[in-house]
Amino acid sequence: MNRSIPVNVVLALLPVGIALGAVAFDEPFFVTLATRMAILALAATGLNLALGLGGLVSFGHAAFFGIGGYAAGILATHALYMQPILTWPVEIGGTDSMPAIWLVAVVVAGLVALGTGAISLRTSGVYFIMITLAFAQMIYYFAISWPAYGGEDGLSVPTRAVFPGVNTATPMGFFAVCYGALLVGVTIFAILRASRFGAALQAARQNETRLAAVGIAPFRIKLVAFVLSAMLTAVAGALFADLNRFASPSMMSWQMSGELIVLIILGGTGRLFGPVAGAVLFVLIEHLLGGATERWQLFLGLILLGVVLFARGGMVGLLAGKPRHG
Amino acid sequence: MADPILAIRNLNKSFGALKATDDVSLDLRHGEIHALIGPNGAGKTTLIHQISGSLKPDAGRIEFMGADVTGLSLSQRARSGLGRSFQISSLALEFSALRNVMLAVQSYQGSSFRFFKPVMRDASLIDPAMAVLERVGIADRAHVAASELSHGERRKLEIAIALAMKSRAFLFDEPMAGMGPEGSKQLTTFLDELRGEAPILLVEHDMDAVFALADRISVLVYGRVIASGTVDEIRSDPEVRRAYLGEHAE
Ligand SMILES: Nc1ncnc2c1ncn2[C@@H]1O[C@H](COP(=O)(O)OP(=O)(O)OP(=O)(O)O)[C@@H](O)[C@H]1O
Numbered sequence: 212m213n214r215s216i217p218v219n220v221v222l223a224l225l226p227v228g229i230a231l232g233a234v235a236f237d238e239p240f241f242v243t244l245a246t247r248m249a250i251l252a253l254a255a256t257g258l259n260l261a262l263g264l265g266g267l268v269s270f271g272h273a274a275f276f277g278i279g280g281y282a283a284g285i286l287a288t289h290a291l292y293m294q295p296i297l298t299w300p301v302e303i304g305g306t307d308s309m310p311a312i313w314l315v316a317v318v319v320a321g322l323v324a325l326g327t328g329a330i331s332l333r334t335s336g337v338y339f340i341m342i343t344l345a346f347a348q349m350i351y352y353f354a355i356s357w358p359a360y361g362g363e364d365g366l367s368v369p370t371r372a373v374f375p376g377v378n379t380a381t382p383m384g385f386f387a388v389c390y391g392a393l394l395v396g397v398t399i400f401a402i403l404r405a406s407r408f409g410a411a412l413q414a415a416r417q418n419e420t421r422l423a424a425v426g427i428a429p430f431r432i433k434l435v436a437f438v439l440s441a442m443l444t445a446v447a448g449a450l451f452a453d454l455n456r457f458a459s460p461s462m463m464s465w466q467m468s469g470e471l472i473v474l475i476i477l478g479g480t481g482r483l484f485g486p487v488a489g490a491v492l493f494v495l496i497e498h499l500l501g502g503a504t505e506r507w508q509l510f511l512g513l514i515l516l517g518v519v520l521f522a523r524g525g526m527v528g529l530l531a532g533k534p535r536h537g
Numbered sequence: 538m539a540d541p542i543l544a545i546r547n548l549n550k551s552f553g554a555l556k557a558t559d560d561v562s563l564d565l566r567h568g569e570i571h572a573l574i575g576p577n578g579a580g581k582t583t584l585i586h587q588i589s590g591s592l593k594p595d596a597g598r599i600e601f602m603g604a605d606v607t608g609l610s611l612s613q614r615a616r617s618g619l620g621r622s623f624q625i626s627s628l629a630l631e632f633s634a635l636r637n638v639m640l641a642v643q644s645y646q647g648s649s650f651r652f653f654k655p656v657m658r659d660a661s662l663i664d665p666a667m668a669v670l671e672r673v674g675i676a677d678r679a680h681v682a683a684s685e686l687s688h689g690e691r692r693k694l695e696i697a698i699a700l701a702m703k704s705r706a707f708l709f710d711e712p713m714a715g716m717g718p719e720g721s722k723q724l725t726t727f728l729d730e731l732r733g734e735a736p737i738l739l740v741e742h743d744m745d746a747v748f749a750l751a752d753r754i755s756v757l758v759y760g761r762v763i764a765s766g767t768v769d770e771i772r773s774d775p776e777v778r779r780a781y782l783g784e785h786a787e
């Protein structure tokens with residue numbers, strides 16, 4: 212019997228359960244926590260494409276997360292003050308529509324990933340980790356040295372962007388959008404993983420020489436994966452800025468990149484619902500221990516150590532057993 | 538005589554001071570098995586790596602089906618029909634045997650940039666992959682992870698992958714190694730039939746197999762081809778006997 216289906220169903224419903232429970236017990240803050248879980252899970256699902264399937268340990272995905280956040284912040288600011296972003300050659304104004312913001316986030320992050328990926332993917336292993344970190348740091352310093360959009364102070368998002376048919380100003384309305392985005396992200400991950408592209412990508416992780424020896428060039432496969440991965444993470448970034456009503460440079464920090472990797476390892480690398488499991492656990496630890504002690508990260512470190520030493524497959528691996536490869 | 542399908546011309550490769558390939562020229566003709574023999578460390582694998590595109594030669598030229606492929610990568614040469622196996626088997630270890638072969642079928646069919654249809658429900662990938670597993674005799678192990686296959690099964694899987702690519706020429710690096718006498722015999726029969734489909738450049742230490750199979754043999758010693766000819770010519774060549782064959786030649 213394959214236990215991964217019931218485990219996945221439970222994990223998929225967990226954020227909804229927390230949000231509904233929060234409403235039932237009149238604890239609105241937990242709706243925010245559930246929303247945070249959904250957004251971080253989406254960001255990590257993006258990274259899971261590159262890291263989990265392709266074995267590309269990007270230590271720079273915070274850059275794409277931040278690009279999404281700044282896209283949301285910049286577009287919303289311009290929309291509020293009705294200032295065009297560009298006046299020449301065509302006039303482009305701001306927008307407070309989520310789909311439009313996401314489109315911009317996805318395109319910009321995709322282009323940046325294409326450029327940085329084309330260079331980073333010429334290396335592998337530790338060098339890849341370091342070069343993705345270096346690119347992300349460059350983008351981070353670019354953001355804090357750009358006074359027009361807040362510089363080091365970050366950029367506040369004056370009003371939360373809107374989504375057709377949903378009142379995103381209410382916590383549950385916004386949660387619904389984020390959770391919907393997460394489900395779409397997880398579905399995209401599942402479809403890609405099962406496809407020919409996904410097969411080639413997973414083979415690139417397992418044995419690049421084998422992939423090349425059957426006639427598939429690993430570089431292009433990995434580059435496309437890196438770009439798609441960045442795009443998903445960017446959408447999460449846009450939602451994160453909307454959640455906090457703030458696009459902070461810290462979204463682009465290396466600590467953020469590290470957190471995304473931690474989420475994946477906690478949840479189960481390459482597993483469909485690994486990022487969800489990781490995000491739920493991470494946000495709960497952060498909330499429960501973070502309230503009690505300043506040193507909550509110490510406990511997170513211990514848990515991470517436990518997972519790496521005793522449960523390599525993360526939480527999903529622990530609950531559902533090993534993945535099946537057909 | 539028709540042009541050879543594979544022509545290696547004046548290939549040279551050094552690792553530091555070590556000359557691993559020393560001005561090697563050899564041909565693979567249509568329909569033949571050309572065996573490459575030589576002592577350990579003679580440079581056989583290094584030569585296969587250069588022909589397949591895993592290693593760049595320092596100098597020389599490789600022509601495949603009339604085209605210069607010296608500048609092409611491993612994946613480009615594979616797509617143009619040059620299939621190889623590895624001396625130390627090189628597989629996607631987490632994937633099942635079937636999925637390893639399906640990857641080759643997928644490559645042969647064209648683009649891997651197909652993002653929607655699940656491979657495990659794609660009969661156009663599964664059926665040809667099962668058929669080659671059947672041919673090499675490991676169809677019953679199709680759903681076993683490559684990491685859990687026996688040594689001999691992995692060797693067969695490597696050959697199945699090369700078959701699934703519909704290769705126009707095969708480069709096999711010691712396919713018999715560690716197969717056991719029964720396995721070697723089976724594989725000998727198999728390769729004997731395979732040469733009709735595509736010629737084989739066969740690196741092998743198992744002299745019974747080489748003498749049974751080879752149309753021609755080249756002997757590599759210290760990176761250099763010291764002799765090349767038919768089985769009988771090589772068996773009676775005094776220099777070859779001294780350098781390598783010794784007790785095998787009787
Ligand atoms: N990447 C490398 N760097 C340095 N030296 C190498 C490298 N690869 C091979 N060599 C050396 O080149 C020589 C030829 O090695 P190669 O593996 O081609 O021999 P072989 O004929 O395949 O031997 P065997 O029968 O043991 O498989 C050996 O001396 C080996 O140590």
Ligand SMILES: [Mg+2]
Binds near residue numbers: 583624
């Ligand atoms: Mg060798």
